[in-house]
Amino acid sequence: MKMERIEVRNAKTDLSGLSLEGVCFEVAGKQILGDLSLRTESARIGVVGRNGSGKSTLSRLIAGLINPSSGSISLNGISPAKDRKAALTEVGILFQNPDHQIIFPTVQEEIAFGLRQLGQTKDEAAQGTERTLARFGKSHWIDANVSTLSQGQKQLVCLMAISAMQPKTVILDEPLSGLDIPTGIQLRKYFSGYPGNLIHITHNPEDLREFDFALWLEGGRLVDSGNCDDVLMQYKAQMNKWGATDDISDLSD
Amino acid sequence: MISLTSPIRTKAHYWPASIKLGSLCIATALLFLIEDIWVLISVFTLVMLTYALPGKVFLLNGLRQLRMLWPFILIVGVWHVWIGSFVDGGVIVVRLVSAVALANLVTMTTKLSDMIDVISVILRPLHALGLKLKVVEIAIALVIRLTPVLVSKGSQLSDAWRARSERAPSWRIILPFIILALDDTDHVADALKARGGLES
Amino acid sequence: MEKNVALIALFAALIAALGLMPKLMLGFGVPITAQNLGVMLCGTILGSKRGAMSVLLFLLLVAVGLPLLSGGRGGLGLFVSPSAGFLIGWPVSAFVTGLIVEKWRGPSLAVVAGIASVIGGILVLYAFGIVGLSIALDKSLLETTGLVTAFVPGDFIKSVIAGMLTAALAKARPASVLSVS
Numbered sequence: 001m002k003m004e005r006i007e008v009r010n011a012k013t014d015l016s017g018l019s020l021e022g023v024c025f026e027v028a029g030k031q032i033l034g035d036l037s038l039r040t041e042s043a044r045i046g047v048v049g050r051n052g053s054g055k056s057t058l059s060r061l062i063a064g065l066i067n068p069s070s071g072s073i074s075l076n077g078i079s080p081a082k083d084r085k086a087a088l089t090e091v092g093i094l095f096q097n098p099d100h101q102i103i104f105p106t107v108q109e110e111i112a113f114g115l116r117q118l119g120q121t122k123d124e125a126a127q128g129t130e131r132t133l134a135r136f137g138k139s140h141w142i143d144a145n146v147s148t149l150s151q152g153q154k155q156l157v158c159l160m161a162i163s164a165m166q167p168k169t170v171i172l173d174e175p176l177s178g179l180d181i182p183t184g185i186q187l188r189k190y191f192s193g194y195p196g197n198l199i200h201i202t203h204n205p206e207d208l209r210e211f212d213f214a215l216w217l218e219g220g221r222l223v224d225s226g227n228c229d230d231v232l233m234q235y236k237a238q239m240n241k242w243g244a245t246d247d248i249s250d251l252s253d
Numbered sequence: 254m255i256s257l258t259s260p261i262r263t264k265a266h267y268w269p270a271s272i273k274l275g276s277l278c279i280a281t282a283l284l285f286l287i288e289d290i291w292v293l294i295s296v297f298t299l300v301m302l303t304y305a306l307p308g309k310v311f312l313l314n315g316l317r318q319l320r321m322l323w324p325f326i327l328i329v330g331v332w333h334v335w336i337g338s339f340v341d342g343g344v345i346v347v348r349l350v351s352a353v354a355l356a357n358l359v360t361m362t363t364k365l366s367d368m369i370d371v372i373s374v375i376l377r378p379l380h381a382l383g384l385k386l387k388v389v390e391i392a393i394a395l396v397i398r399l400t401p402v403l404v405s406k407g408s409q410l411s412d413a414w415r416a417r418s419e420r421a422p423s424w425r426i427i428l429p430f431i432i433l434a435l436d437d438t439d440h441v442a443d444a445l446k447a448r449g450g451l452e453s
Numbered sequence: 454m455e456k457n458v459a460l461i462a463l464f465a466a467l468i469a470a471l472g473l474m475p476k477l478m479l480g481f482g483v484p485i486t487a488q489n490l491g492v493m494l495c496g497t498i499l500g501s502k503r504g505a506m507s508v509l510l511f512l513l514l515v516a517v518g519l520p521l522l523s524g525g526r527g528g529l530g531l532f533v534s535p536s537a538g539f540l541i542g543w544p545v546s547a548f549v550t551g552l553i554v555e556k557w558r559g560p561s562l563a564v565v566a567g568i569a570s571v572i573g574g575i576l577v578l579y580a581f582g583i584v585g586l587s588i589a590l591d592k593s594l595l596e597t598t599g600l601v602t603a604f605v606p607g608d609f610i611k612s613v614i615a616g617m618l619t620a621a622l623a624k625a626r627p628a629s630v631l632s633v634s
Contacts, residue, residue, distance in 0.1 A: 065412050084419045093416045099436070100406055101413040103429050105625040117418035147625055165417065257518040257528045281533055321526055325535045328600065329590055345591050353530040360518045360528030368517035388458055392510055395462035396469065400521070403463075403470035411474070424477055424614045427487065428621050430470075431494070434463050435629050441459040451454050 017041030018062065018169075018199070022071035025057055025220075032057045033220040036071070042213035046228055047201040048235050049217035050242075055201045058217065059173040062199065063093040076168060088118060092162035093171040097178060098154035107133075107144045107157055114165040132164040136190065152183035159190060169197040176207060205232045256365045257357075259314060263307045265362035270371045273359045284352050290340050293347040300354045311361070318357045322350060369393060388451055395441060406433050457503065460631075464495050464507040465514070472523035485607060488523045492543050493574040493615040496550025497566040498622065500632035505548035512540060538585015542578045549573035554619075554632040562623050562633065567616025574615070575608050 017040055025033040033054045049055045060066050061073055064080025064087040073080060080087040095101050104110040111132055115125035133139045138160070146154060155175055162170060172191060176184040184207075191198060192210060200207055208214060208228055215225035216235050224231050265273065287293055304315040326346050333342025373386050380386070407430055414422040445451060468491035477487050495504035511521065520527035531540060550573030559565040579601060587597040623630045 060412065063416055065415055088417065088419065095409065095413060097409070099429075099433060100409040103410065103414060103426060105428070105621065114417040117420070145625070161417070255520075257520055277529065318526075318528065318530060321524065322534065325590065332592075341591075345589075349535065349589060352533040356529035356531075356533050360530065363518065365517055365519075372513065372517065392458055392462045392465075393514060395459070396465045396510060396514055397519070399463060399466040400469040400473070403466050404473050407470055407474045421475075422477055424485075424487070424490075424618070426477070427471075427490070427494075427614075428618055428625070431467070431498070431618070431622060432626060432629075434467050435626065438456065438459045438463045441463065442455040445455040445459065451458060 016076050018045065019074040020071065021073075023061065023068045023073055024070045025054075025061060025066070026069045031220060033061070033068075033217075036222050038215060038222065038225050040213050040225075042211075043197045044211040044213065044228075045197070045199045046208035046211040046214035046232075047199060047217065048203060048205065048208070048214060048232065049223075050203060050239070053217040054220040055203075055217055056173055057220075059093060059171045059199070059201050063087075063091055063171055065093070088114075088165060088167070090167055091169045091171060092165060092167035093173060094155070094158055094162060094175045096174045098151060098158050101158050102146050102154060102161075105146055107141050107146060107149075110146065110157055111161045111164050114161055118165060128164055132160050135163070136160055150183075152179050152187060155179065155187060156190065159187075163194070167196060169199060170194060172198060172200045172202075174202055176202070176204070205236060208232065257318070257360050258364055259307075259311055259361040261307050261311045263311070263362055265358070266364070268362075270363050270367040271374070273363060274371060277356060277359050280355055281352050284348055284355075287348070288344060290344050290347065293344060293351065297347050297351045297354075300351050300358070303358065304354070315354065315357060315361065318361075319350060319354060322353060325349065385451075391445070391451065399437065399441070402437070403430075403434060406430070460499060461503055461507045461510060464491075464499060464504075465511040467491055468495065468508070468511045469514070469519075469521040472521060473525075485611065486523045487611075489574065489608060490611045490615055492547050493550055493570040493612060494618060496547040496573055497554050497569060497615055497619040497632060498630055499551065500555050501548045501551030503631065504551040505544045508544040508547045512543065515540075535586050535589035536582070537589070539578060539582035541585065542581025545581060546573040546578040549577045551632055561620065562630075563616040563620035565616075566619035567613050570612035570615040571609065574612055575605060579605075 019039045020036045023033060023036040024031065036058070047055050047058065057066070061068055062075060062080060064082075064084060067081045075087075075091055078086045078090055080091055102110055104113060108126075108129055111129040112122075112125040115128045116122070120128065130139065130142065133141055136156070136159075138156070141157075146157065149157065158175075159170075176187060179187065188207065191200070198211075200211065202208065211228040213226070214228040214231040214235075216223045216231050224234055284293075284296065287296070301312075304312045326349075329342050329345050329349075333339060333345075369390070373389070376384060376386065376389060407426075410426050410429055410433075411422050414426055468488060471487040471491040474487070477485055492508055495507045498504070499507060515521050515527045516529060516532060518528050522531065531537065550569045553569035553572060554562075554566055557565050557569070559568075579598075583594060583597045583601060586592075586600065587594050590597065592600075619630060623633065628634060
């Protein structure tokens with residue numbers, strides 16, 4: 001496995017795109033991510049890796065929910081962890097389980113929440129909610145109770161709630177893991193329709209069909225990054241190789 | 254979940270929990286009957302020496318547990334300096350710290366499982382009222398198992414909030430938290446039934 | 454039976470989890486420890502008997518040495534400390550809170566649960582707490598009452614929140630509020 005820094009620089013200014021420099025993250029003495037460095041301006045970034053490779057931690061670092069232990073992260077020129085105010089309109093994040101994300105009991109409240117947090121008045125937020133629902137073709141959901149929705153519908157509400165804030169980048173942290181195949185395919189269509197950038201974290205290469213850049217994490221380190229199809233080919237080969245072993249028997253300590 | 258039992262093994266770790274608890278009750282009762290400051294200071298010194306016996310780490314751990322008393326010590330201290338009766342204030346403070354220190358000593362030298370065994374004995378009379386021991390043991394195990402799970406779900410909800418707001422989560426986040434706990438209740442009840450159930 | 458045990462255990466875990474998570478904020482940047490709120494909710498949601506049993510289970514686990522009290526506190530020392538009265542009062546307060554919600558078909562659930570939380574979570578709880586504190590600190594009941602008044606506003610706000618949360622839960626999951634079903 002190659003472990004080297006790969007930088008993809010574009011002709012545009014260094015301020016745009018995603019940039020990681022020597023990013024490390026450790027908690028309670030254990031290193032979760034080690035020395036990640038990369039730079040890309042791709043609008044469709046895939047992140048693959050096994051469970052426990054550090055993908056979710058990376059997603060939360062880019063979303064600015066946690067601070068790196070060392071190194072720096074820059075998304076379109078801002079530091080998402082330090083500049084939370086700018087981060088709210090710069091990056092949004094969709095998690096795996098909608099039941100662990102939705103805070104309010106009605107669709108209306110859930111979508112309006114982010115807008116109120118951005119400083120909008122109740123009326124402005126209500127209008128923004130209606131516009132978002134219309135954009136997704138779900139205006140008829142305005143009065144719906146979250147408890148009556150299916151898992152896929154709930155995940156869509158989460159996407160809309162983030163979308164309402166119109167972040168330039170949306171991080172998708174394995175959002176399709178718990179859904180059945182048709183629901184996954186349908187949601188993927190909503191993802192590809194998103195006008196901003198996407199960073200899709202997944203262990204299923206199917207999710208990255210139209211993506212151009214991918215990075216592969218293993219054991220908290222960057223194994224490979226670059227053209228999505230190339231990275232995925234290497235990744236799939238390695239996954240199959242590991243599938244032939246029995247390392248599920250090993251206990252972590 | 255890590256209990257407060259000290260990993261540093263002392264002789265007391267091997268004494269029966271029931272004896273330790275019984276002695277603690279007697280000692281605490283006696284402590285509250287003593288009014289003489291010098292006797293109390295001697296008792297306190299004895300307790301601290303006992304903490305020091307297993308070594309510095311044990312002592313520091315014990316002192317850390319006593320830290321929570323500082324507001325009370327402060328209140329009593331200021332109060333009695335104000336009214337000018339230092340000795341009375343001293344009696345209250347030394348007695349307090351000694352009682353808590355003794356009780357914590359039992360906690361630090363007794364394994365969780367030994368404690369639960371004593372609890373089982375104490376709860377036996379309640380069998381007549383319908384309280385089955387097996388149920389209590391399972392309930393204890395469930396709480397230990399599920400608390401970290403709930404904490405992790407709470408963190409996730411908190412993340413989902415912070416991803417859309419500069420401010421820390423407000424009380425509103427407790428609602429989805431309760432709903433998640435209620436959903437877990439159904440799963441746990443099913444799991445219990447599938448493994449034989451509690452009626453027997 | 455299994456459902457009851459699971460409910461009681463989960464709400465005990467809920468109280469523990471509320472103590473282990475970082476403090477929540479009231480609207481205007483004032484932090485509150487949510488654990489007492491958890492005890493109120495045991496009463497308003499589970500009712501008197503189950504609510505009290507949940508709190509008792511929680512206290513049992515604190516007593517046997519688990520650091521479940523907010524701030525990572527636990528062990529037998531707490532039960533001879535000045536705050537022991539409050540700990541002993543907790544299951545009683547949950548019982549009283551639950552009883553009021555069960556028996557009183559008042560104007561609205563939010564109001565009923567809120568007032569029940571004030572009566573159980575403040576009046577009853579503080580009665581126990583003040584007695585315990587006055588014994589430990591060797592002060593008169595009146596003097597001790599003076600000491601604790603500073604905490605009443607915070608707990609009053611928590612009672613209001615408990616009322617609102619209970620009503621919101623009843624709206625989102627009507628069957629789960631056992632105290633009124």
